[in-house]
Amino acid sequence: MHGRQQASERGWPVTRKRWPKAVLLTSVVALGAGGVTVAAQGLGGSDNPAASRPDRAAPATSAVSRSNLSASTLMPGELGYGEPVTVEGRMPGTITWLPGPGTTVSRGQKLYEVDTQPVSLMYGSTPMYRDLKQGVEGPDVEQLNSNLRALGYEAPDSDEYTWQTTAAVRAWQEKKEMKETGEVKKGQILFTAGAVRVAGLEAAVGGPATGKILTRSDQVKSVSVSLEIKDRDLVKKGAKVDVLLPGGRTVAGTVKQVQTVIPPGDDGPQGGGQGEKPKTKVAARIEIADQKALTDLDAATVDVKFTKATAEQALSVPVTALVALTDGGYGVEAVENGTVRRIPVKIGLFAQGRVEITGDGLREGMNVVVPQ
Template sequence: MVTEGDGDARRRRGRLVVAGAALAAVAGAGAVAVATRGGPPPAPRVTGIPVATTTVVKTDLSDTVTLPGTLGFGAARPLRGAGTGLVTRLPKPGATTVRGRPLYWADDRPVAVFYGDTPLFRRLGALGARGRDVAVVADNLRALGYAPGSAPVRSWSPAPQGTPAPPGEVFTASLRAALKRWQQDNGLKPTGVLDVGQAVVFPGPMRVDAVKAQLGDPVAGEILSVTRTAQVVTVPVETASAGTIRRGAKVRIVLPDGRTAGGTVTAVARTAQDAADSSGQSQTRLDVTVTPAKRIKGLDAAPVEVRFTSALRRGVLAVPIGALLALREGGYALQTPGGTLVAARTGMFARGMVEVGGPGIAAGLKVVTSS
């Protein structure tokens, strides 16, 4: 602690510069401007004149960066139809897919939705056929309550000839019977055969983003585009800054009407893209994906802002920047209303506050401030 009497304090006023304004100008860089030697010293404070004071507080300091983003449902993927015929019925944008239910109609026959990781690339119906596509059909029929009987076989196993058999499940008589029951319940001819184009396979529930085809178009073309069902915010971030953003980081999303919502960084792209900034200069950026903590009602797409916390200090002592005094010989001090100077170490600067510490500095200490 630096302690002096009132008379000593007045004599030392010539060696101090109230640096509140200078500090505010450079707080983001963590630097403070100090008056050069040789200039006239400031006039000493006249005893008895009221001064502005503030109190040392214990608080959390955070440095935030706000970047523009776009609320939506992520990148859309196209869906192309297969087989022959004409499109006779289409879903509406915004509709959500449901396992086993029709997505669109071809020649007035429903094309249903299955979930899985392998598209239906061949005609299924022959007993003994094995493959991942067979497993997709069996898994979906099980999920829909049509028990196909046999359990899936998902590992490579040697065939009688010694060649490896494809992984997946075998198309059995019980699976064909289950397929017939499902077809019957969904207005299809119960053939026990599933042709290419009679069902589409997605990795999970999807949302219809846009309808591309028109009624009467050939089914073997782009029908629509889909996205995931979860809302996300896509934020393009300069490559140099993206390294400070981590998956799992908590953020705040600022909506166009001023409301805010919590969110979490769920992905940071690995592929950089060139994009022009506001001045037309090309910059390399990475897309950062933020998932809102809960669905944002009333909006499907909108420009938003995302506040990222780049640094955080919890439970530190802090004062307004205007309370710091920069000493000509270096270092900083706080001044009590009685004129006593208390040496202060500085830490993080954020939102007009500065972290301080040192002997004699504690929460509740009243100090002079310039603002």
């Protein structure tokens, strides 16, 4: 009786049903390349909201908080200038000048020289597949006219190689100290989507100007990620991601390109056995706006954080605050005025060691019991 009186003075109820055998709740929260497993252990028992604890010492608690939850996963990626593309010479002659690796070449600048004549870079999607001269027309002529205008020459806004185009080409050739023919020979211009970076050299000065000359890559650094086909939903064009750099720095990135890569078939090793066929992959290219943050890194292995799901302004508690109820479902034990009462809850998103919960009687700032 004396012991019961002391417990009553502490404000804690002195009677409760004995807890049945403990029940284990496990939730996997994808926070790393392999995932992180977080286990919450709760004691089964009556799910009566008025159920109480007989503990004589105040239990450890954590507050119910309201915030944006984000479940994410980390995937390895490679920082670099993208996959190099080989540039092949189309003009007969001898290479008389080559740029150094790492050189950036923009519209109107020379990429290399053949017989002291420059092979220039211009922007466009149609490759140069023929000689361009007065009287021809087509998308290649239209992009030539567009480039000449961008460089300050008076070329027509059309897909026709007119006398105006001829005059603009002569003016361009004069400025570049080229032979002023008014025509552009096949291979005299390389059309690309934008400025390029010289990744490496495939030929040498004095060598033939046909065949492999150099390799080019993107001008800016980006991140390439290869994923399993089952993770296709993680990468969507335009999605925002975080890129974790060596040393702990984080920069923002945007998914700019997503491709499904189907490898060629594999007949397996020789000798009659069958080898495992290459798997279809998803390749994503991530653009980094803050190029200054990458100044000290030309190539590096990085981690990319992809968001799997979000819950905005959700009530959440530590995963370990969940208890399993005897008739199914889960609850939390709220501490109010020195009394512990159980509140049944519905669980939602698991993220960052917390779980989204909803239920009658829940409110932000409420304290719930967590295991010590």
